[in-house]
Amino acid sequence: MEWLGFHFITELPIDGQVILNCTHDYSLVLLAYLVACAGGFATLDMAERLRHTDKPTSQWLWRGVGAACLAGGIWAMHFIGMLAFQAPIEIHYEMPVTLLSLLIALLASWLAMHTLSDPDLNLWQYVQAAVCIGLGIAAMHYVGMAAMRSNAQAYYQPGLFALSIAIAIGASLAALLLSSHLRNGSGLFHQLLKYSASLILGAGIISMHFTGMAALSLVLPTDSAQTLPGDNNHLQLALTVATMTLLIIGSSISAALADKKLQHKERDLQRVNTLLGQLDQARLSLQQVAHYDALTNLFNRRGFNQIFAEKLSEKTRDGGRLAVMFLDIDHFKRINDSLGHDAGDELLKVIAGHIKASVRSQEDVVARFGGDEFCLLIGLHEPEEARHLAQRIMSNLKEPIELAGRRMVMTTSIGISLFPEDGNTCEELLKHADLALYQSKGSGRNGLNFFSAHLKTRATLELQLEEELRHALRENSGLMLCYQPIYDLETARVSKLEALVRWQHPVHGLLMPDRFINIAEANGLIAELDNWVLRQACEDLAQLSRQGRDDLIIAVNCSPLSLAREELTDEIEQALRRTGMPPHRLELEVTENALMGNIANTLVLLRQIRALGVSLSIDDFGTGYSSLAYLKRLPLNTLKIDRSFIQDIPGATQDMEIVQAIIAMAHTLNLRVVTEGVETIEQFEFLERNGCDFVQGYLLSRPVPLAELHSALTDIDQRKPFRAVSLLSLAGGTAALTLTGPFAKSPGLHAGASVVRPIR
Known part of the structure; x- marks a missing residue:
């Protein structure tokens, strides 16, 4: 049977003689296998190069080099395999047909490399490509065998012929799958996998060749003369072809390795450049963060x-x-x-x-x-x-x-x-x-x-005072309390004392609170100072009790900053416990603005203080918020009218009306009223007439140290209430009054002094 120029054996020719003793040179067979393995390794390596190359020109280059290596390896293996074939007749090969087989190998290899350049193929597409490549390799093989010329007629066994084509397709599919799998990766294990895959591919390629050779049978007609093979140089020719092929493949692999290293260096350089760019960006970002405000984008x-x-x-x-x-x-x-x-x-x-x-x-x-x-x-x-x-x-x-x-x-x-x-x-x-x-x-x-220069001087002085105040608190030296009596108009006795802190400075003398309270508040010393005043006032109160003044109440001022501290209640309780003083003899004075600063927290703290039994007084009333809605919610006992409302009485009618309104409002809220800054008898009479509960001021006494307090209190207690005046004369609608009551000895007045006021 003849198909496409091939003679297939159905039965032996009657007039022919079958030559059975064709053999192969196993050394050339081994050489052919090595060339096939080299071609398989080159294919895998070029596929890896294709995977790691992004430039289109480089992909075309490595696709062509890979196709040349694969075609050269397959064709050289076939050529050496044909040289290994030994028959008892003279055989030669036609060069044009042989070169045609090489061209077919190149086309099949190009198709293989083109398939490997596409990373997104599925299995079915790989199978289709493997069929085309396998048929191309088989065509290369059998075209190459068709170039063989001798007196014998070539016949093929159909089964082995079909098997060789199947092996070519299978080897092609294996090569494609292995290449797609091995083109990603690095390291020693990856290289070992490539070597192992190359041996498998070489075995597949050479198996296809020798299966095709096994399908060949040579029949010598009886009427042809049998020419014995002459001396040939098959081994030398095979070595030459193998050497040239291996050199080409080796050069290609070396070029691929060099390109790989160069590409790695380029990528390393790109990474370095990228890293440098990121570092520059980070430096700019850090500079932005370091020198600019993130919110406003202004300089920081x-x-x-x-x-x-x-x-x-x-x-x-x-x-x-x-x-x-x-x-x-x-x-x-x-x-x-x-x-x-x-x-x-x-x-x-x-x-x-x-x-x-x-x-x-x-x-x-x-x-x-x-x-x-x-x-x-x-x-x-x-x-x-x-x-x-x-x-x-x-x-x-x-x-x-x-x-x-x-x-x-x-x-x-x-x-x-x-x-x-x-x-x-x-x-x-x-x-x-x-x-x-x-x-x-x-x-x-x-x-x-x-x-200006005086600002620096003042700042220097304040810094010095801060350091010295810190030392005074730490060493408990220099600070002292003075007490100003508060006169009860109902009992006509002094029933309260206001504790006022003073600082006996070694250089600047006696300093009033306005010289150092702000410094204490600005530098975190006010809590310590308030606690010192509280402890000292309780100790002085205990000493007064031992002197028989166990009916006196001491009022202690509390800073707005201290009123925001949760520890204040514990400090008050500790001071009372340490001195053994009952809580009702201590009154805490807080300013109106301090109470309204954070009303929710303030209410909680004030209720805790009231729960101890300590009285609460609102100081400087009328100078701040003056909110009646908040005032009625506060657990207060006393309301203290600021001196600014009393200092112009009786000359200021509006101030008199304000004071009258405050007293009436306070009594409505069940609060007792203290008016501070009382300095004249007219002010005293006005307050007494309008139902004020307590008065405080220089008319009674200036603040005095504890050592002088006993004599000051004794002097005030010995005076009788101001009730009677001697009408000395009447002239022009005025009366000259001679003081005969308890204020005849008040500071600023002398015994027998006359005060002239209009008669109402």
Whole structure:
């Protein structure tokens, strides 16, 4: 049977002689196997190169190199296998047909490499490609065998012929699957897998060849002359072909390895460049974080200080002037407390925009130091330029701001220091601007102040006083209590004492509370100072009890900051327990503003104090919130009218009406009333006439130390209530009164002194 030019054996020819003793040179068979393995390894390596190459030109290059290596390996294996075939007749090969087989091998190999360049094929697509490649390899093999020329006729056994084609297809499928699997990976184990796969592929390729050779039978016709094979150089030719093929394959593999290393270096370089880019980006980000405020995108303290140092050095070298401005938003804490921190942040952004829009040029530096504190650095020619800029900022900030559905107007306090007048270093200028800001805030806010020498002197003094006050509290030296009597108008006796702290300073003499209370509050010493006053007052109260004054009540002032501490109740209880004093003999005076600062927490703390049995008094009433809605909720015992309402009586009719209203309101709320600052007999009579419960002031006594208190109390107790006056004369609608009662010896008055007042 003949098909496509091939003769298949159905039965032996009658007129022919079958040659049975064809053999193979096993050394060449082994050489052919090695060449096939080299071709398989090259295929796997080139497939890996294709996987790791992104450039289209490089992919085409390695696809061509891989196809050449695979075709060369398969064709060289076939050629060497044919040279290994030995028959007892002379055989030669036609070169054109042989080269045609090589061309077929190249086409099949190109198809194989093209298939491997696509990473997204499924199994069915791999099978289709394997069929095409296997048929191509089989075509290469049998075309190559067709190039064989001899006196014998070539016949093929159909079964082995079909098996060889099946082996070619199977080997192709195995090669495709192994290549797709092994083209990803690295390391020693990956290389061992590639070597093992190459041996398997070589075995598949050579199996296909020798299966095809096994299907071949040569029949020599009886009428042809049998020519014996002559001397040949098959071994030398096979070695030459194998050497050339292996050199080509080896060169290709070496080139692939070199390209792989180069690509790794390029990728390493790309990674290094990427890392350097990321580092640059990180450096810029860190610089942004380190030198800029995240909320407002203004400079922060670090960035400001760096630019400040540069500009200061420039102005010092070339001449010029600078102004440093500290800005603090007035009452900004109320925004955070009432609307929340998110609203506060939005407000800061708006304020930062207003400040930035107020400066004159890009050379002016605006920074946010934290919270609601901003700082400006501006170049100027005259100091008044700084004043004008500050006023422009204050004016811009007064424009209404829409925030959380509300329109609000913010004000700012500004402190200014000038270079070179106020300092030559960054630290000095910043410190002096801060002192000027402190002066602006202390002057009622919403203003500006330039630094002056007396501010530095005062700041130095306050720092010194802070250190010395800390030492005085630690060593319990220098601090003392003075007591001012509080007169009970109903019993006509002194029933209370107000404890007032004084500081006997070794250099500055006796200091009043207004000289050091603010320092204590600003530096975290007020809690310790209040606790000292509380303990000392209880100890003095115990001493008065031992002297027979066991009916006196001592009123102790409490700072607003101490009223916010939960420990206050325990400190009061400990002081009473240590001295053995009953709680009802202690009264705690708190200011109106302190009570209203945080009403919910304040109520809890005041109820705890009242539960101990300690009385509560609201001091300076009328100077703060004066909210009756809150006042009726507070567990108070006493209301104390501030001296500002009594000092102009009887001359101020409006003040008299206010005091009358306060007394009536307090009695309605079951509160007893103390009026402080009573200095004249007219004030005393007015308060007595309008139902005031207690009076306190210089008319009775100035605050005196504990050592002088006994004599002061004795003197007041020995006086009779002021009831009678001697009418000495009447003239022009006035009466001259001679004091004969208990206030004849009051401070500021002498015995027998006359007071002239209108007759009503």
